[in-house]
Amino acid sequence: MFEIRKYPELSWSLSRHKTMLTCSRKYAYDYYLSHNGWLSNADSLARQTYRLKKITNLEMHFGSVVHDLIYQIIQRVLSNKEIPGEEAVVDEIRHHLNRSFIESTKKEHLWQHRPKHYTMLHEIYYSQTNTLPEGKIKKINDRLSTTVKNFFASQSFADVLNKQDMRFMESEKFRYMMVDGVKIFVVMDLLYRDLQNDKWVIVDWKTGKSSDEDRNQLALYALYLQQKHHIESLEDIVIRNEYLLDGTHVDHQLTEHDLVNVQRLYGISMEQMKTFLSDPQHNAPLPLDHFPMQDDPRVCARCNYQELCFPSTP
Incomplete structure (x- = not known):
């Protein structure tokens, strides 16, 4: 409500x-x-x-x-x-x-x-x-x-057409995970299980060029998937960037180091955000x-x- x-x-x-x-x-x-x-x-x-x-x-x-x-x-x-x-x-x-x-x-x-x-x-x-x-x-x-x-x-899209070998997750408007009582929002374009290869696949459609920030975004996806579906091994997760401008795709295999980095980024960022608050309990901002x-x-x-x-x- x-x-x-x-x-x-x-x-x-x-x-x-x-x-x-x-x-x-x-x-x-x-x-x-x-x-x-x-x-x-x-x-x-x-x-x-x-x-x-x-x-x-x-x-x-x-x-x-x-x-x-x-x-x-x-x-x-x-x-x-x-x-x-x-x-x-x-x-x-x-x-x-x-x-x-x-x-x-x-x-x-x-x-x-x-x-x-x-x-x-x-x-x-x-x-x-x-x-x-x-x-x-x-x-x-x-x-x-x-x-x-x-x-x-x-x-x-070929995987989508080959849907009998895939299991697609229900689309959610606002995906998020909780860390220390704070919602961390994660925007994923497509999520499915590749049943033949026993992999979770997250797809991110890109209509622009790649950026240095992509890897932190991918690590957030992996963290979300681990928390939501209780996946123990990162080897079970494939994160794919589909670059629609040049017709290429890149499959990423993340490491624990990637997850540690994005968690550290979150911690530092949250501390900085809280410096702009007059009342952290109610998230009331300073003037x-x-x-x-x-x-x-x-x-x-x-x-x-x-x-x-x-x-x-x-």
């Missing part, structure tokens, strides 16, 4: 950790000031912050649309329903992207009132124009057909001026909260 709380629940994720390191003022907006901003009786700052939090950019929106459609296709396979062809999927992605452009340029008034249900693109909101950068449009168009083609040709602003204009240029930090912007 949903409960309205004055302060949000303290939780941890790699994305939250990254936000704190990138800009503590953005961290305050994302995880504290936007809290309850969706309520009709919320104060104006909470509503404004929550609305700005929901802004996305073209690359992020493209990745989100692709992930959603992949999920839908896999569910159709598992339900023995007809699946769309590559061309139909490409058209569907284009439809979603076009709709996001229309919502950003012609339906801002609807987004202002219901930001969770309408899309606002950062490139439109902060340029105050009704056009997207040509370079970004070309970038997404170049990725579109390639990404879809590589999904259908991927090892993981906003205790969250320093980022001083790199390149980071600020990509941020959703420009109009709060620099009020001369829209």
Whole structure:
């Protein structure tokens, strides 16, 4: 049952950790000031912050649309329903992207009132124009057909089609594990048992390039799987990155050292997060001026909260 709380629940994720390191003022907006901003009786700052939090950019929106459609296709396979062809999927992605452009340029008034249900693109909101950068449009168009083609040709989709030898786990919207009374959120795209090889397989679809942070993300997946399904040996867990831009995949075999590293990262990160609290028991934050602003204009240029930090912007 949903409960309205004055302060949000303290939780941890790699994305939250990254936000704190990138800009503590953005961290305050994302995880504290936007809290309850969706309520009709919320104060104006909470509503404004929550609305700005929901802004996305073209690359992020493209990745989100692709992930959603992949999920839908896999569910159709598992339900023995007809699946769309590559061309139909490409058209569907284009439809979603076009709709996001229309919502950003012609339906801002609807987004202002219901930001969770309408899309606002950062490139439109902060340029105050009704056009997207040509370079970004070309970038997404170049990725579109390639990404879809590589999904259908991927090892993981072949496993899905070979479903008689796999056992797929029920999809969960919010996966988390408890560590020292704190929820650690883990976002997994696909989880199944390979019955022939007696392995657990976690799949992460990547619509962008690999990063140095991938390994910590993978280690969190393994920790979650060990806790949730009581798996003793890491050798029983395969974590696969499917890189849809270049059509390759990488299977990772983690070690205990990887798990120790991510647990250490969590411990250090949590201690730092608690320094921003006036009341740790209730997760009540310190006043906003205790969250320093980022001083790199390149980071600020990509941020959703420009109009709060620099009020001369829209």
